[in-house]
Amino acid sequence: MTVDMFRALLAETDLFVYERSVDESEGTVAALVRRGLDKCLAVAGERADAFSGTEEKGLRLCPLSNENAAALMGLFPYTKPASHKGHRFTMGFGDRLGLASPGHIRALGDHDIYPVLAQQSIRELNLTHRTFQDVISAAAFNVFQEGYKKGYGADGDHLKTKAEIQYALSAGCTMVTLDCSEQINQKAVTFPQAEIDALYAALPEAVRAHYEDVYLDKDLPIIGSLSAEELRRIVIVFHKGIDHAIECYRYIDEIKTVPVDFELSIDETLTITTPAEHFVVGNELHAAGITPISVAPHFSGAFEKGIEYAGNLNDFARDFVVHQQIADHFGYKLSLHSGSDKFAVFSTVGRVTKGHIHVKTAGTSWLEAMRVVSEVNPDLYRRAHKFALEHRPEAEKYYHVSTDVNEIPNIDLENDAYLPEYMNLPAARQTVHITYGLLLEQPWFKDAFFRTMAEHEEDYYAALVRHLGKHVRILTAETDI
Numbered sequence: 001m002t003v004d005m006f007r008a009l010l011a012e013t014d015l016f017v018y019e020r021s022v023d024e025s026e027g028t029v030a031a032l033v034r035r036g037l038d039k040c041l042a043v044a045g046e047r048a049d050a051f052s053g054t055e056e057k058g059l060r061l062c063p064l065s066n067e068n069a070a071a072l073m074g075l076f077p078y079t080k081p082a083s084h085k086g087h088r089f090t091m092g093f094g095d096r097l098g099l100a101s102p103g104h105i106r107a108l109g110d111h112d113i114y115p116v117l118a119q120q121s122i123r124e125l126n127l128t129h130r131t132f133q134d135v136i137s138a139a140a141f142n143v144f145q146e147g148y149k150k151g152y153g154a155d156g157d158h159l160k161t162k163a164e165i166q167y168a169l170s171a172g173c174t175m176v177t178l179d180c181s182e183q184i185n186q187k188a189v190t191f192p193q194a195e196i197d198a199l200y201a202a203l204p205e206a207v208r209a210h211y212e213d214v215y216l217d218k219d220l221p222i223i224g225s226l227s228a229e230e231l232r233r234i235v236i237v238f239h240k241g242i243d244h245a246i247e248c249y250r251y252i253d254e255i256k257t258v259p260v261d262f263e264l265s266i267d268e269t270l271t272i273t274t275p276a277e278h279f280v281v282g283n284e285l286h287a288a289g290i291t292p293i294s295v296a297p298h299f300s301g302a303f304e305k306g307i308e309y310a311g312n313l314n315d316f317a318r319d320f321v322v323h324q325q326i327a328d329h330f331g332y333k334l335s336l337h338s339g340s341d342k343f344a345v346f347s348t349v350g351r352v353t354k355g356h357i358h359v360k361t362a363g364t365s366w367l368e369a370m371r372v373v374s375e376v377n378p379d380l381y382r383r384a385h386k387f388a389l390e391h392r393p394e395a396e397k398y399y400h401v402s403t404d405v406n407e408i409p410n411i412d413l414e415n416d417a418y419l420p421e422y423m424n425l426p427a428a429r430q431t432v433h434i435t436y437g438l439l440l441e442q443p444w445f446k447d448a449f450f451r452t453m454a455e456h457e458e459d460y461y462a463a464l465v466r467h468l469g470k471h472v473r474i475l476t477a478e479t480d481i
Contacts, residue, residue, distance in 0.1 A: 127437025
């Protein structure tokens with residue numbers, strides 16, 4: 001089967017063809033196509049039998065299932081996620097809908113940024129009723145749709161246990177972001193020194209001897225010396241998290257079948273990560289022979305979901321420089337979590353890291369979808385907006401937000417032309433942001449929403465290019481990327 005023969009077969013149908021997707025491998029030609037609003041794969045040739053579907057005019061039309069995604073990745077390896085090791089600038093794009101990757105790819109433009117297109121946490125999977133395999137399959141089909149052959153990754157984000165790690169890797173994730181928040185003693189940050197001293201004295205002698213031998217009475221790189229009191233507090237707060245990270249890394253090394261990028265998240269804490277804490281964590285990993293691909297400290301200021309950075313930008317810049325020095329010292333990248341819409345810090349991040357950084361975005365792609373809904377289906381947006389306001393307290397169980405719903409203008413007093421402005425208001429953005437899972441459980445919303453997005457997919461891609469393209473432009477403004 002040649003491409004010309006394949007195109008001739010397609011011409012005899014009423015299928016819309018995504019032209020960038022048409023490709024040939026091993027005597028087999030395939031393309032992503034659409035009939036009405038329903039997408040599928042069209043396949044013909046020697047390996048068409050690897051796909052399940054129905055026959056039509058010499059073509060096999062195949063649903064976008066996990067099984068057919070696996071067949072697609074086997075035939076066209078560029079649609080399969082891969083490690084991003086060796087790439088300086090990497091960017092995670094959480095796609096909770098399975099629709100956004102074409103827009104994410106286009107937003108990158110010509111920049112040398114390796115995208116992690118499949119990025120989901122267990123929490124997000126539970127709220128959207130998806131699996132890691134669903135997320136990776138959606139990314140594979142979208143990569144194929146765009147004809148994107150530069151590679152992409154798949155991140156099992158904020159995993160906490162070995163069971164979750166095994167689940168992610170077995171589904172094909174090429175990155176594990178380990179969240180140690182449950183092993184970090186966050187409350188101990190505020191304990192009086194006497195309580196810290198008592199807890200420290202109760203630790204096994206070998207643990208105390210190790211930390212004292214390595215860190216006390218030493219002129220440490222970057223951070224200088226640590227007092228005994230400061231070291232005890234760091235040990236009480238972090239030592240179990242460090243042990244958990246080492247254990248999980250070695251578990252990954254045992255079970256992985258492909259290269260896996262290991263990121264350590266210590267950002268899900270109540271307080272900022274001090275340079276001394278970061279140094280001790282990085283040094284303990286280094287001593288264990290572990291160099292993560294990236295580490296996510298809790299930077300100064302507030303990185304809340306879907307809204308701009310809140311905090312003192314000078315304080316952020318001062319602390320970020322030191323965290324970058326620590327990352328450089330141990331040979332990994334910093335990772336900026338909840339990076340969506342934090343335009344105020346992007347210039348500093350790009351300048352200080354020189355484009356050696358991992359930035360994660362997620363919910364902002366959902367918000368851009370809702371912006372499109374507000375523009376083209378105002379009745380649906382109005383109903384969704386009211387639902388989100390009503391159910392925000394329930395959603396706050398999963399997310400920390402500080403905006404005040406009383407600042408949101410009454411939607412019944414606004415005309416349709418104003419509706420997109422709600423996506424520019426922090427309180428409205430956060431309210432719609434955190435209620436995505438609850439909204440997607442409502443049949444009245446889910447069916448109409450996905451139909452609207454299918455009818456206006458190019459509008460959605462354009463919105464993502466505008467919004468996430470702004471992220472990319474500011475982050476890369478002072479680099480050669």
